[in-house]
Amino acid sequence: MQKKIIYLRDTDSAQQDRINDFYTLFSNELRDANLQEPVQLVKIADIGLYEKGITVKILPENIVYSGIKNTDVKRIVEETIKGNKIIKELLYEKKSKQMRAVLKNCGYIDPESLEDYIAAGGYKALIKVLLEMKPENVVEELKKSGLRGRGGAGYPTWMKWNFARGMNSPEKYVICNGDEGDPGAYMDRSVLEGDPHSVLEGMIIAGYTIGSSKGYFYIRAEYPLAVERVQKAIDQAVSAGLLGNNILGSNFNFELEIRLGAGAFVCGEETALIASIEGKRGTPHPRPPYPSVKGLWGKPTIINNVETLANIPKLIAGGGAKFASVGTEKSKGTKVFALTGKVKNSGLVEVPMGITLREIIFDIGGGILNNRAIKAVQTGGPSGGVIPQEFLDTPVDYENLSKLGSIMGSGGMIAIDETDCLVDLAKFYLKFCVDESCGKCAPCRLGGYQLLRILEKISEGNGELEDLNKLKKISYAMQKASLCGLGQSASNPVFSTIRYFEDEYKKHIVEKKCQAGKCKALIYFKIHPQKCKKCGLCMKNCPSSAILGSREAGYVIDPQKCIKCGVCFDVCKFKAVMKE
Amino acid sequence: MKKLTKEDIMNVDPLKKDLGKSWIKVGMSTCGVAAGADEVYSTLIEESKKRNIEIDIRKCGCQGACSVEPLVEVNVEGLPKVLYGRVTKDVAITILERHVRNKKLLHDYIFEIN
Numbered sequence: 001m002q003k004k005i006i007y008l009r010d011t012d013s014a015q016q017d018r019i020n021d022f023y024t025l026f027s028n029e030l031r032d033a034n035l036q037e038p039v040q041l042v043k044i045a046d047i048g049l050y051e052k053g054i055t056v057k058i059l060p061e062n063i064v065y066s067g068i069k070n071t072d073v074k075r076i077v078e079e080t081i082k083g084n085k086i087i088k089e090l091l092y093e094k095k096s097k098q099m100r101a102v103l104k105n106c107g108y109i110d111p112e113s114l115e116d117y118i119a120a121g122g123y124k125a126l127i128k129v130l131l132e133m134k135p136e137n138v139v140e141e142l143k144k145s146g147l148r149g150r151g152g153a154g155y156p157t158w159m160k161w162n163f164a165r166g167m168n169s170p171e172k173y174v175i176c177n178g179d180e181g182d183p184g185a186y187m188d189r190s191v192l193e194g195d196p197h198s199v200l201e202g203m204i205i206a207g208y209t210i211g212s213s214k215g216y217f218y219i220r221a222e223y224p225l226a227v228e229r230v231q232k233a234i235d236q237a238v239s240a241g242l243l244g245n246n247i248l249g250s251n252f253n254f255e256l257e258i259r260l261g262a263g264a265f266v267c268g269e270e271t272a273l274i275a276s277i278e279g280k281r282g283t284p285h286p287r288p289p290y291p292s293v294k295g296l297w298g299k300p301t302i303i304n305n306v307e308t309l310a311n312i313p314k315l316i317a318g319g320g321a322k323f324a325s326v327g328t329e330k331s332k333g334t335k336v337f338a339l340t341g342k343v344k345n346s347g348l349v350e351v352p353m354g355i356t357l358r359e360i361i362f363d364i365g366g367g368i369l370n371n372r373a374i375k376a377v378q379t380g381g382p383s384g385g386v387i388p389q390e391f392l393d394t395p396v397d398y399e400n401l402s403k404l405g406s407i408m409g410s411g412g413m414i415a416i417d418e419t420d421c422l423v424d425l426a427k428f429y430l431k432f433c434v435d436e437s438c439g440k441c442a443p444c445r446l447g448g449y450q451l452l453r454i455l456e457k458i459s460e461g462n463g464e465l466e467d468l469n470k471l472k473k474i475s476y477a478m479q480k481a482s483l484c485g486l487g488q489s490a491s492n493p494v495f496s497t498i499r500y501f502e503d504e505y506k507k508h509i510v511e512k513k514c515q516a517g518k519c520k521a522l523i524y525f526k527i528h529p530q531k532c533k534k535c536g537l538c539m540k541n542c543p544s545s546a547i548l549g550s551r552e553a554g555y556v557i558d559p560q561k562c563i564k565c566g567v568c569f570d571v572c573k574f575k576a577v578m579k580e
Numbered sequence: 581m582k583k584l585t586k587e588d589i590m591n592v593d594p595l596k597k598d599l600g601k602s603w604i605k606v607g608m609s610t611c612g613v614a615a616g617a618d619e620v621y622s623t624l625i626e627e628s629k630k631r632n633i634e635i636d637i638r639k640c641g642c643q644g645a646c647s648v649e650p651l652v653e654v655n656v657e658g659l660p661k662v663l664y665g666r667v668t669k670d671v672a673i674t675i676l677e678r679h680v681r682n683k684k685l686l687h688d689y690i691f692e693i694n
Contacts, residue, residue, distance in 0.1 A: 005660060005685065007692060044690035045648070057692065059660045070628020107607055107643030107651070115592075123589050131586065181618060186611070193609040225610050241583030247588060348644035 004081060005040045007057040009047040011066070013371060019043060022054055025070060029077040030204045039081060042294070046345070050366045052092065065090040097363050098362040099326065102310045103350045106194030107175055111229050114236040117197040125316035129205050130250040133316075135165055138209040142450070144320030147334035151177060151268075152383065152409045153485070154398040160302050163292035167300035172212035174203050175277070175296065175303040178219035178226070179261040179268040182381030182430060185412035187336040188306035190348055192226035195310065196233035200256065202309030204243070205256045205316060210302055215254065218273055220261040231258055265382075265436035269484045270295075270303045272438070277382035283440045284484035305410065307336055327353035331397035340524030341378070342369045351396070358392040361415055372417040380409025382429040383489035385496025386422065405496040407489070421518035422497045422504050427455045433490035444487025447478040451494055454495060459519040463509035468522060471498060505528065517579045518565045525557050527568075531576035538568035602635050602680070607651040609642035615649035616668070623672045624652075633676050648691055652680055665691040 008026065010019040023043055030036050047055050053067035056076065063086060065076060072090060080087045109116035117123070129138055142158035149155045164172060176199060180188040191251035192199060203215045215233075219227050234256050237243040245253045252525065259277050266272045267282040274296050276282040295301025311333060315323045324332045331353040337360065340346045351360060355378050361367070368374050376386040385406035387394070394400050397410050434448040451474050454467050475491035482488045498505060507513050514522040527538070527547075534554050539547040546562040549555035557568070569577045606612070606621045624637050635656075643651050647667030654675060655661045662685060664675060671689060678684050 003658065007690065040685055041616070042685040042690060043687040044692060046691040048692050103644060106609075106641040107605075107653075108640060109628055110638050112639065118589055118592050123584075127586050127589055190609055190611075190642045190644070223610070239593075248584070336643045345645065345647050347646035348642065472625075 002060075002540055003038050003040075004061075005042060006081075007042055007044045007047060007059070007060040008068070009044050009049075009055050009057075011047060011049045011052045011055050013051075018054065022068070022070075022073070025073045026077070029073055030081075033077055034075070038449060041255065046366075048096075049092065050344075050362065055092070062516040064092045066092040098350055098357060099334050099352045099360050100350050101314055102191060102307055102336055103194070103348065104314075105198065105484065106190055106348075109195065111194050111196055112232055114197065114233070114240060114293065117195070121317070122197055122313065123201055125313040126201050126204055126242070127248060129208055129316060130248055130252055135209045138205065138291040139165060141316060141320040145315050145323035146309070146327070146330070147311060147315060147323065148331065148398065149305055150307035150311070150335065150410065152380065152407060154408060157304065157308055160292055160304070160362075161206065161209050163290070164300045164302045165213075167293060169300050171214075171297070171299045172210050173296045173299060173301040174206045174210065174212050174215035175301060176203055176215070176217045176306060176309055177268060177270070177273060177275065177303050178217060178223070178306050178376045179273060179305070180220065180223075180410060181265040181268050181436075182383075182410055182412045183429075184340045184409050184414055185338045185381055187338050187348060187411045189223050189226050189337075191306050191310050193229055194470060196226075196230045197237070198310045198313055199306055200233055200237055200242075202304075203256065204247070204254050204311035205312050206302060206304065206309065208252050210300070212302075213253045213255065215256045216277055216296075217256065217258045218261055218267075218277060219258060220267075221263060227260065234258070249483045261299040264438070265432075266438045266484070266486050269486060271484065273303065283438045284486075286483060307411070328397045329394060330399055335396070335408070335411060339365050339413050339415070342372065342374075342420070343367070344369055353397045354395045356393050356395055357387065360396070360413065361392070365415065368415060368579075372419065374415060375420060376416045376417050376422070377414050378406075378414040378416060378425065378493075379412065380407035380492075381412045382432045383407060383485065383492055384409045384412070385492045385502060386416065386425070387496075388500040395409075405499055407492070407494070419516050419518075420541060421459075421514050421516040422501045423455060423459050423508055423514070423518075425457060426493045426497045427452065429493040430455060430490065433486065437486065437490070441479045441481075441483040441487060443481040444483070444490060445481075447474050448487070448490050450474055451478075451491060455494070458505065458508050459514070460521040461508070461519075463505075465502045465506070465509055468498060468502070470504060500511065517566075523564060524559055525562060525564065525566070525568060526578050526580060527555050528576045529554060529556055531574055533574050533576070535573075537571050537573070541567050541571045543567065601655075601657045603615045603655050604637045604675070604680075605640045605653040606637070607649065607653075608639040611642055611646045612649045612651060617650035619669055620650050620652060620667050620672045623646055623669045624676065627673050627676055628680075631676060631681075633680055635676075635680055638651060645691060648683055651691075655678055659683060659685065663691050 040523045057064045057067040111122050139162050147157045150434045260269050264282050267276045269284050272282045272284040281533045334350050336350045349364050374389050376388045378386045387404050401408050430452045437444045439445045475495045517523050534551050546558045608617050650667050652664045652667045
């Protein structure tokens, strides 16, 4: 008989012992059928399904059965393992919600090997472009594909390239923006570390299209491994003749150089980034003129995000129409998200545009940690906003997210559950933007600081209802009057949290309560005398000796001494410590 | 290195990517390294030599399952391609002995995510 493998997994999170019973059941059945030798039974750690009961996957046929009962085990062994018959009523037709295009090579090829990249189909697009296509054909393909910038704003890539192509200048530049600074976002790092040659290929194609012979990788210095691998990739490409003069026998010349970002968030903004490469202080300046007209050293320049450039080779190789077959009407292709926060499987996911937030969080991410209720999803980092759970079924694309008051951003996606406080969240992002504001323009420098002060006042229990109006007013002024994207969008987290969670703000202001228990000034801890088993664990662990009492008399918390660290709440095994 | 030509790129053998029929790939991006992939990688190299297990051990980028790094992917002839997560030094040695040598999969460390 052919060798088979059975993967076994309990996809319900609550019942941990059940899987061992099923393991025994299966191994007994296999023993009775005398199939122990050819069939391997393996308990695995994740099967890619969640809350679908006991699930097995049978290899090599790839049959997935879910919701299995004790009584089904015998049938599965008899019919499917022995008789090669599929049991229809148990079958789970699993479709992968992910679609890997940009991340296709990440984790599959050796990022430090040019051979590997070529074996995976790399640099074929470059050959097609250099030997068969004119620059205008490349722009035409991009236009057909509908590719939009993956850095956040979603500007159509073909327009950017076409502007720069049309400029009459002997010198033009291509810049790859790898200054990924959003808290919780690391898609670009993974692409640069896992598949650097794909970005290189995208840049060479960009150079050919706009008529440039020099490109820069702008990578933040906090990504040393990415810098090392990109440098290695550049060296390999130079020695293989993929960079330099007369690339692949054509008369096109192109060279690449890395420039390091010194850790300023604002340098991800294109005009500040250009200033930084020129050796000046990284501050933005007003647009227009746009970089595609007057950019680096005053010459036409295109700046593209890492993910945008990594999309180019596959787009050219497969053709624009094929690229456009995935996605929604105005947002084409796939998008990589860094899924983090209170989600079970945090990590990088790549999904076609138009998938719903619910599918991303629950089907790919596996749902919320500890089976708590989801409250909202934050997208777009400090420039984005929150999307409350009632909009989880919205298809993800540029337009829908901005309609909801958030942005696609570079692709950070943070799941927020009921234990997170939205005022605290807004404060966190604002603090980030205040720290990172370059200080050049007043709306961002002063407005951000004032917003932060009001939020601090609210979270300390000193808020007034009038503050909500002030928050809205200042936010509006910042959006309208700031010089660059950082200031214009810094108030987005405040705006969108007030828009959807005004009640929560009001609770902080009127009732002086923080439901999630995050704002320390508004919570206090209490020991429930009936539930307390007088074990004394809380007293032992209290760092500020705020718990008084004895094993006979029971324990109380001294509110004067309590520093509200929550240790007693966490260590109590009887849930006798209450947070109010 | 000699300069590549159009033919070199167009006629490359895609199977070359999976050098040999048996290989182990260790995810060595920042996320993997931070979780201890460096140690896993060197353990695999050392122990496979010590135990006379012949297998091609390579580095690769991040597969995306960051919550269960370090990730080790194993392909051994006759068995399906398997992704192990939360691999420690000890698990790495077990992979060599149990999976590569004895062709038995490990319990509780396989992640079938995609």
